[in-house]
Amino acid sequence: MKIVIGIGVLIAVLVGVALLLPFVVDLNKYQEQYRPLIEEALNRKVTLQDIRLTIWPRLGARVAGFTVIEDPAFGTGPFASLSSVDVGVKLMPLLSGKVEVEEITLREPVITVIKNKNGVLNAATLGRKGVAASETPSRAPVPSPDGPLKILALLAVDRVSLAGGKVTYRDFSQAKPVEYVLQGMELLLQSVHLGSSPNLHLALTVQPMNLPISLDGTFGPLKETADLDAIDLHVAVGNTNFAIAGKTAGQHMALTVTAPAINAADLPMTLPLKKPVEVKDFKVSAEMKGQDMRLSDLSFQLFEGQVVAQGGLTSGAAAPPFNGKLTIGGLQLGPAIDAVAETPVSISGTAGADLSVMGKGFAMPDLTRALEGAGHVAVKDGKIDGVNFLQEAASILKVAGVSVGEAKATAFSTIETDLAIKQGVVMLQNLLMDSHDFQATGGGTIGFDHALNMTVNLRLSEALSQQVAGSSPVARLAVKEGRLTLPLLIGGTLDAPSYGLDMKGLTGKVQEQIKQKAEEAIGGLLKGTTKPKDLEQEGKQLLKGLFSR
Incomplete structure (x- = not known):
């Protein structure tokens, strides 16, 4: 009986000592030893309010009020903060003198990501010792081998979790600054050890779109560098599912992203579309080496057609230089135009195109100044709604009693043209349009500002030429070899085109x-x-x- 009582007393003493340990053992005295190591790893100043030993639910330590100070080039507030960080260790290894971390829990992290007016992120210098934030747009963040992935690899922990996180993203590089908030964040990382490939789960909601996003998969194996031999992730954005596969080595990254279908309404961005668009069989393969990105393969189905593209881009400038090639086949042009804009004149038909472009920047002033390109466009078996070229010609010639159709539309079997782009103008060359009642040839320009300046020679069929020539004295002047040819001038804008007759051309015919x-x-x-x-x-x-x- 005395032995049982003794054991009970011993257990009570041990429990009492364990309960008193968090109040007796002061871990704050170790701040000066470990905080500089954290600051060096993050390349940021760090503050800690309190560090205490914990017994329940597991043996470990709790860091309260952990804050990573912002890069001075972006502000004086916190870059990231956590209400607490709980670190739990394994008991049995600890009894033998070894410390093995079992779990790290991050509670209510708040992170603010800022892109300044030069297009540089405040996270660009995170983990990059001795590198200040860029003050000119000529520099862009380059992944560092001493960044967060190395820190993650050195953690050696079974489980890392995050609860109640929030990330705010502010972009001041645009004319109208934008802000997005990632809220309700949940993160779980398992098997975080050197040589292992962690399992990842992430869930969050993007505001102001109220868009749910989740990410699951693996990456690794973890090394002391940022190199990853395999990335295998699955991302759900609303109702859209992406598969991401790739690898990284130093500043070189190769990724392939695929999706069976993408609905523009599910994307966390505002696109210049009048109607939702669905892309099918999406695939993109890209390589990044430092600031250079190469798009080796982009393909998808859109409006029943196939789109294939390649290109390249160099980041780091306010107007990054780019080049690319685009091939389109079998695209239904009518629905495509309706999705982009509502105009009085629209074109339907099956379209194909080959286009090569190069330029700098993606804002309209940059594109107007620097975009150059050349290519060929063809549309088969379609209709131009909003204009009847024969009606316009008959009106100009003051022809009466000639049937040219009542519909405000022009049907055609073929429209094709070579085109060149330079200084905000699309130049159409060798334009050919075939219809049942006429053939049109010519060329001209269409400005990025929608301005029209075109000359089209409208050559009517023999039957229609006889009708028109019999009713118009002016038309007789343009009859040659039994067919009437009218030099038609098209001006105004795409929204409000105007039509006239080239009298100089007619004088030449006389x-x-x-x-x-x-x-x-x-x-x-x-x-x-x-x-x-x-x-x-x-x-x-x-x-x-x-x-x-």
Whole structure:
């Protein structure tokens, strides 16, 4: 009985000592020893309010009021803060003198990410000792081998969790600053050891879109550098699912992202679209080496067509230089235009294109100044809604009684053109448009500001030419080889086009017609086949034909 009582007393003493340990053992005295190591690893100043020993729910320590101070180039407030960090250790290894971390729990972390007016992130210098934030747009953040991944690899912990996190992102590089908030964050990392590939789970909601996002997968194995031999992640953005695979080595990263379908309404960004767009069979493969990114393969299905692209971009400047090639086949142009803009004139049909471009920056002033390109566009079996070219021609010629259709539309079998882009202008060359009632050729320009300046030679069918020529004295001047050709001028804007007749072109046709008749008459006189009296009669007929009087 005495032995049982003794054991009970001993247990009570041990429990009492254990309960008193958090109050007796002061871990704050170790701050001066470990805080400089943390500051050196993060390249930021750090503050700690309190460090205490914990017994329950597991043996370890709790750090309260942990704050990482902002880079001075971005402000004086905190970059990140946590209400507490709980570190739990394994008991059995501790009894043998070894410290093995079992779990780290981050409670209510708050992080503020800022992109300054030069397009540089405040996180660019995190973990990069001796590197200040860029004050000019010529520099961009480059991944550092001494960054957060190295810190993660050296943790050697079974489980890292995060609860109630919030990340605020502010972008001051745009004309109108934007702000997004990631809230309700949940994070779980398991098996964080050198040589292991951690399992990752992340869930959050993006505001102001109220968009849920989750991420699950593995990456690793963890090394003392930021190199990862394999990345295998699955991301859900709203109702859209992405698969991400790749690897990293130093400043080189290769990634492939695929998705069976992407709905623009599910993306956490505002796109210049009038209607939701769905992309199918999306795939992109890209490589990044420092500031250089190479898009080796981008392909997807859009509006029943296939889009394939390649390109490259160099970051680090306010207007980053880029180049690319785009190939489109089988795209339904009508729904595509309706999704982008609502205009009085729209084109439908099956479109294909080959285009090469190069430029600097993606804002409209940068594109207007620097975008250059060349290519070929073709549209088959379509219709131009909002304009009937034959009606416009008949109206200009003041033709009455000629049937050119009542619909405010122009049907065609083919439209194709070569194009060149320079200084905010799209130049159309070798334009060809085939229709049942006419063929149009010509060219001109379309400005980024929607300004039109085009000349189109409208050559009507023989049957329609006879109808128009019989009703219009002006039209007779342009008849050649039985077909009427009208030099049509198109000006105004895409939203409000205007149409006119190139009278200089018609004058040339009159001169050509009179010259031809004169040559025939003089030839007849010289050969003796035409008499002066007959020539006088032919002259009268010519004038009557030209002026209908």
